[in-house]
Amino acid sequence: MSVQQTAVVAEIQRRIRDNSDGDAIETVDGVLSYREFGRRVEGFATRLATLCAPGEFIGIEAARTSGSVVAMVGALLAGRPFVFIDPRDSVDSNTTKVSSLGIRWVVRGSAPSDVPALVPAPAEWRGDTAGRHRWAPDDVALHRGSIGYAIHTSGSTGEPKCVLVRAGSLARMVGDHVRALELDTASRTLQFARLTFDGCITEILWTLTAGACLVVLGEEHLTPGAVLRGTLEKFRVTHLKTTPFALTATEPTTAMSLRHVINGGGACRQAVVRKWAAAAAFHNAYGLTETTVCNFLSRPLDPDDCTEAVPLGAVVGDCGFDVLPLTAADGDDAARSRGTRGELVITGESVAIGYLTPQGLRPFVDGDANRVYRTGDIVEVRDGEVFFVERLDRQLKVRGFRLDPGEIEAAACRLTGVAEAVVTAEPHTRADDVAEDALVCYYLGAATAREVRAHLDAVLDPYKVPSVIHQVDALPYTRNGKVDRDALRAGRRSPADTGGPxxxxxxxxxxxxxxxxxxxxxxxxxxxxxxxxSASTVVLVDVLKGLGWMEVGVRDVLRAENLRVLVDRLPGQGA
Incomplete structure (x- = not known):
């Protein structure tokens, strides 16, 4: 047993001993018992210790197989940090991962239930090794023995960032999940997150440390909607952590065996709470790659307690938090005067080591060497509970007002007929040189645009009410599971019909x-x-001029009792 063994792996080994005949992993090929799982983990860790030096990174191809899970746990047992690598990513991206972390060995994809195969890193990922060097090996060497894994996140900048995460910070976070989600040997977790997303870490480890069964299936079984619904039923899943999109698109049924459902990876809406709380204990979760996956996990939520907003919940893991007050440039005066809104800062042992960059290691510490990570997320603390508001870098400035679109989205979702909402700033026309002077709210749900506007008029300050409220049949999503705002804008600007008025x-x-x-x-x-x-009035005046009312001005639109008055003033229309 390696001296680098983490408390998490020690707990998994206890489960292997005590629940040897229980189901550890189920795939489409069958079931792997804890006895066989333990044998494979030990064998892999032994081979890894022979081939790789302590602290040396290995790559694990992001295949949805039992072999990937065996390799992950085996790497933790052997004290060899790992990184998941998706063969579908670009060669340049994977070459950067392999060369920057000094990876010599990779676990290649195999059949769903095969033993993991450790092979030399593919030549196409090694690149020009003579001209490449590991990034800042001396910096990384300082943390040898403590690194559990690396994971790459683009965050909000679009540029990949390599985060180094300690293995030791996993134990408390995982244990808090096991207790809060009431996991036991009868539990069955669906491994939903892509392996290159750190959400997979919690799914895998909370299951195996509880002696439960991890259900590992290909992506063809996980498509939100009817496919995911059938998977949850067929594989008797009791624990599911997934995204707002998947929860919105999928309907729970009485044929499901769900006990606990967790929203992660995005803002949780009231409609999602109402729908899934009727089927299972429903939780909201929040965390970041840079702070060891998860920092807040709510109690089972009651829809009646979430009419205004959905709380993030209580702290999990070995961390604390602060809320930095917003400056005058960051938010509206009302929020600052309440003293409840600011940027969320995570502190403590859960904060990862830092970013590995070509210039060296950028540690997540403050001037006093305390572990600190500024999340860039705006939160609000009300009655002792923390609520997500918006990303700092998504704040908008429209018509002179600085706005948090997340606040407006959350307000729209308080209306029963709205399942999801996305707020953007856009120009009123398609001209590229026109200022983004229109606040646009796209929403999914049965409510009419008039009903949504009336609701927002009643609950928001006038300057926060969108000028355009646009109903959509479905929200487009990027590969990373985020709402594709560019696609929304393009869809709204597309002609509504071929013939035209x-x-x-x-x-x-x-x-x-x-x-x-x-x-x-x-x-x-x-x-x-x-x-x-005011902005759309100018556009409408131009339209009226184009229809022949050359002397029309803004005042004419302002004074018009209704649109009929304007139409009647057009040449050939009457008055």
Whole structure:
């Protein structure tokens, strides 16, 4: 047994001894018992200790197999840090991972239940080894023996960042999950997260440290909606941690065996709580790659307690937190005066070692060498509970006001007929040189745009109410599971039909639909009652001029009781 063995691995080995006949991993090929799982882990760790020096990184291909799980646990047992590598990523990306971490050996993909195969790193990933060097080996050597794994995250910048995470910080975080989620030997966790996402760490370790069964399936079994629903039923899954998108797209059924469901990887909406809390104990979770996966986990949530917002929950793992007050440039005066809103800062042992960069190791410490990580997330503390608001880098400035789109999204989702909402700043027209002067709210749900506007008018300050409220049939998502805002914008600007409006009245109504998002615009509507604002007024004036009313001005639109008054002033339309 390695002297580098972590408390997590010690607990897994205890389960291997005490639950040797129990199911450890189930794949489409069958079931691996804890006895066989333990034998494979020990064998892999022994071979790894022979081939790799203490502290030397290995790569594990991100294949959804029992072999990947065996390799991960075996690496922890042997004290050899690991990094998951997805063969579908670009050669340049994987070459950077292999060369920067000095990887010589890789666990290659195999059949779902095969023993992991440790082979030399593929030539296409090694690159020009003569011209490449490990990044700052001296910096990394200082932490030899404490690193559990590396994981790459692009965060909000789009540039990959290599995070080095300690193995020792895993134990308390995993143990807190086991207790909160009531895991036991009868539990069955679906391994949902991609292996290159750190969410897989908690899924795998909370299951195996509890002596439970980990269900490992290919991505074809995990598509949100009907496919995921069938998987949950067929494999009798009791514990599921997944994304807001998957929870929104999938419906729970009485044929499922779910006991605990956890929202992770994005803001949790009230509609999701209402739907899944009826089927199982439902939790919200929050954490970052840089702070060892998860830092907050809620108690089972009652939908009646989440009508305003969904709390992040209690601290898990060996960490604490601070909230840095927003500066005058960061938020609105009302939020600052309450003293409850600011940037979330995670402190303590759960904070990872730092970023490995070509210039060296950038440790997550403050001037006094305390472990500190500024998350870049705005939170609000109310009545002792923490609520996510928005990313600092997603704050918007529209018409002179600095706004948190997450606050507006959360307000929209308080309406029963709204399942999800996304707020962006965009120009009113397609011209690239036009300022982003329109606040646009895309929403998913049965409510009408008029109902959403009326609701937001009642709960938000006027300057926070979007001028465009646009209903969508589905939200587009990126490969990383984030809402694709560029695709939303492109969809809204696409022509609604092929023929286009044919009369002046049709043209005016069509433009008002585009400017407000209201699809059932009528001539009796007042432009400002349905979302018109100063910026969209200018656009509408240009439209009216293009239809022949050359002397029309902003005042004419302001004074018009309804759209009929404007249409009637057009040449050939009457008055």
């Amino acid at each position: 044919v009369t002046a009245e049709d043209r005016v109504l069509d433009w008002v639909r585009r400017l407000t998002g209201v699809t059932d615009v009528r001539l009796d509507d007042n432009f400002y009652d349905i979302g018109g604002d």
